[in-house]
Amino acid sequence: MTSRIIRNIPFNRVEGDLEVSIEYADGRVSDAWSAGTLYRGFENLMKGRGALDGLVMTPRICGICSTTHLAAAARALDAIAGLTPPDNAVRVRNVALMVEHMQSDVRHSVLMYMTDFAHAAHARHPLYDEALRRYAPAAGSSAIDTIRETKRLLEVIAMLGGQWPHSSFMVPGGIAFAPSQADVLQCLQLVRGYRAWYERRVLGCPLERWREVDSRAALDAWLDESAAHRDSETGFLLRFGREAGLDVIGGGPNAFLSYGSLDLPQETAVVAPGGQLVAAGFARGTAVAAFDATHIAEDVSHAWYRDHGTLHPAAGETDPYASAQAGRAYSWVKAPRYDGQAVETGPLAEAVIDGRPLFIDLVAAGRTSALARQLARLTRPATMLPAVEVWLQELLATQGAPVVAGDGHVPDGEGAGLVQAARGALGHWVRIENGRIARYQVITPTAWNGSPRDSTGQRGAWEEAIVGTPIADPDNPIEAGHVIRSFDPCLVCAVHTVRRRT
Amino acid sequence: MATRIICVGNRHVHGDDFGPRVYDCLAGQPLPASVDIVDGGLGGLGLLRYLEDGRHVVFVDAVAGFTAPGEIVLLDAAEVAGQCNGTFGHEAGLPYLLRVMPAVLDSPPPAITVIGHEGEATTQAVQAAAQLALRLASEVATEIADDVCCV
Numbered sequence: 107m108t109s110r111i112i113r114n115i116p117f118n119r120v121e122g123d124l125e126v127s128i129e130y131a132d133g134r135v136s137d138a139w140s141a142g143t144l145y146r147g148f149e150n151l152m153k154g155r156g157a158l159d160g161l162v163m164t165p166r167i168c169g170i171c172s173t174t175h176l177a178a179a180a181r182a183l184d185a186i187a188g189l190t191p192p193d194n195a196v197r198v199r200n201v202a203l204m205v206e207h208m209q210s211d212v213r214h215s216v217l218m219y220m221t222d223f224a225h226a227a228h229a230r231h232p233l234y235d236e237a238l239r240r241y242a243p244a245a246g247s248s249a250i251d252t253i254r255e256t257k258r259l260l261e262v263i264a265m266l267g268g269q270w271p272h273s274s275f276m277v278p279g280g281i282a283f284a285p286s287q288a289d290v291l292q293c294l295q296l297v298r299g300y301r302a303w304y305e306r307r308v309l310g311c312p313l314e315r316w317r318e319v320d321s322r323a324a325l326d327a328w329l330d331e332s333a334a335h336r337d338s339e340t341g342f343l344l345r346f347g348r349e350a351g352l353d354v355i356g357g358g359p360n361a362f363l364s365y366g367s368l369d370l371p372q373e374t375a376v377v378a379p380g381g382q383l384v385a386a387g388f389a390r391g392t393a394v395a396a397f398d399a400t401h402i403a404e405d406v407s408h409a410w411y412r413d414h415g416t417l418h419p420a421a422g423e424t425d426p427y428a429s430a431q432a433g434r435a436y437s438w439v440k441a442p443r444y445d446g447q448a449v450e451t452g453p454l455a456e457a458v459i460d461g462r463p464l465f466i467d468l469v470a471a472g473r474t475s476a477l478a479r480q481l482a483r484l485t486r487p488a489t490m491l492p493a494v495e496v497w498l499q500e501l502l503a504t505q506g507a508p509v510v511a512g513d514g515h516v517p518d519g520e521g522a523g524l525v526q527a528a529r530g531a532l533g534h535w536v537r538i539e540n541g542r543i544a545r546y547q548v549i550t551p552t553a554w555n556g557s558p559r560d561s562t563g564q565r566g567a568w569e570e571a572i573v574g575t576p577i578a579d580p581d582n583p584i585e586a587g588h589v590i591r592s593f594d595p596c597l598v599c600a601v602h603t604v605r606r607r608t
Numbered sequence: 609m610a611t612r613i614i615c616v617g618n619r620h621v622h623g624d625d626f627g628p629r630v631y632d633c634l635a636g637q638p639l640p641a642s643v644d645i646v647d648g649g650l651g652g653l654g655l656l657r658y659l660e661d662g663r664h665v666v667f668v669d670a671v672a673g674f675t676a677p678g679e680i681v682l683l684d685a686a687e688v689a690g691q692c693n694g695t696f697g698h699e700a701g702l703p704y705l706l707r708v709m710p711a712v713l714d715s716p717p718p719a720i721t722v723i724g725h726e727g728e729a730t731t732q733a734v735q736a737a738a739q740l741a742l743r744l745a746s747e748v749a750t751e752i753a754d755d756v757c758c759v
Contacts, residue, residue: 166619166650172649243694250708250711272650
């Protein structure tokens with residue numbers, strides 16, 4: 107006999123701004139609804155302000171992706187002004203973005219994802235005691251080590267941006283100032299220190315060895331190869347995750363999106379097809395097609411907004427209407443779709459669209475999993491560290507070269523700033539009229555991943571990913587939590603009030 | 609002894625904008641040479657870099673549940689850290705920062721005080737907190753100077 111119950115998953119670390127309800131039947135999740143319960147409204151906050159205000163205001167959308175919002179805002183203004191930043195501006199922007207990603211990737215993995223391995227629900231797992239030693243909240247050895255090392259790395263953004271947090275050093279046509287030779291040298295030293303730690307502690311091997319891992323079989327061989335591999339954070343993620351079944355849950359829509367990011371300077375030793383280090387594309391399964399920004403549209407049929415139809419974000423409206431679609435709406439998050447398709451975005455999507463063989467193998471034939479998604483995040487710095495070092499060295503070799511094009515003036519017009527944030531595709535669509543912001547639409551990675559249903563009834567990416575997940579204890583559905591956290595949901599980081607515990 | 613005043617919060621979110629408004633107030637007036645101010649925004653763990661150079665630190669932040677609406681309250685680092693259960697998330701703010709600080713910094717600040725304000729960030733409350741922050745900073749400087757004289 108089928109029994110159906112509804113459970114609200116307690117997302118203790120998302121403080122109530124994300125509520126996921128699951129329908130549970132025969133030991134598995136049979137349906138799911140993800141609700142963002144906080145109206146942000148930055149789009150409306152921006153209207154009527156000066157053309158450059160997005161550079162100051164949008165970095166405050168997020169405490170973790172602050173630099174990425176700045177980059178999206180600056181790129182939108184670049185597009186409106188028709189400016190191409192000089193090579194050294196591109197290098198500085200890229201290095202800052204990559205540093206933000208690299209600290210976020212490891213912090214999320216260790217402090218937010220693997221900390222659940224130390225949850226009492228896993229007490230019977232054979233690796234539980236080791237998980238406790240590593241990931242016990244605010245005390246585990248891996249947690250403390252990760253905070254120490256990522257703290258050092260973030261100094262790079264402080265030096266390149268001249269301010270931390272929430273710098274506004276990216277401006278239309280480039281950056282506001284050229285970092286000094288001494289600052290760049292110090293950045294290089296910090297990045298090399300991070301690389302040494304990342305290789306030792308996170309990978310357990312040099313980056314070059316990790317990049318040789320090109321299939322599921324090669325991953326197994328890598329894991330068996332040495333104690334250093336097994337004991338690394340990556341090795342432990344695999345060992346614990348497989349035993350816990352994370353490699354067979356969390357599939358998602360099997361469609362992936364990347365806007366592409368990290369433009370190559372015109373003259374650089376970094377090589378990547380398509381002119382960007384992170385490729386743009388849309389993939390159904392592992393079949394990758396070219397990315398076309400005109401295929402993006404926002405559906406609000408199940409969100410608390412007045413429905414003006416399914417619109418491209420350049421024409422989009424953010425018109426809150428709490429009684430809209432009474433009985434149907436359940437989220438403040440809109441439902442962005444690509445060519446009508448719900449997609450997932452983030453490090454795994456980047457890996458698939460980049461054609462990295464290991465991840466192609468891991469997701470082939472619809473085998474996408476929460477473990478593959480988290481593995482892609484934890485190992486993404488391995489794809490970035492070499493380029494960061496090259497671009498810093500090129501900055502040293504080209505000191506004095508221009509860092510900004512144009513005169514800072516932004517004419518009236520429309521433009522989009524599309525980048526990859528740590529959590530995936532981020533876009534700012536901006537229209538300037540009479541020197542002021544007439545329209546500002548933002549689609550965050552969490553809107554892609556955590557959207558509600560659309561007018562066709564299609565679930566959002568992580569709603570889809572948790573359907574079918576086996577649940578051992580309906581009162582504590584930690585398995586569903588593992589799936590959703592593999593997307594690194596970001597909904598609440600804009601509010602940090604100190605609250606007394608009750 | 610130098611003191612750093614770190615104002616925390618989101619200036620674009622009603623109810624969390626107290627710290628940034630105090631920062632704006634302080635930034636608009638002459639400050640003693642020994643006082644350094646930081647717009648801490650949503651820095652979270654990123655603010656650790658401001659706790660490593662031996663300065664005394666005064667945080668200013670919005671609080672909830674510590675006092676009556678409209679009131680200012682002084683909290684010590686241990687009390688704020690005690691509001692954190694140890695888990696980290698995107699919402700992690702001062703409690704998490706202060707909870708992990710002893711484990712991740714080799715030389716934490718010699719003293720940390722948190723000026724908390726509950727409720728609406730009125731101009732009067734903002735100005736009062738700014739003056740209190742400056743007074744705490746100067747008291748620290750005086751205490752240290754006295755200690756040095758005694759030696």
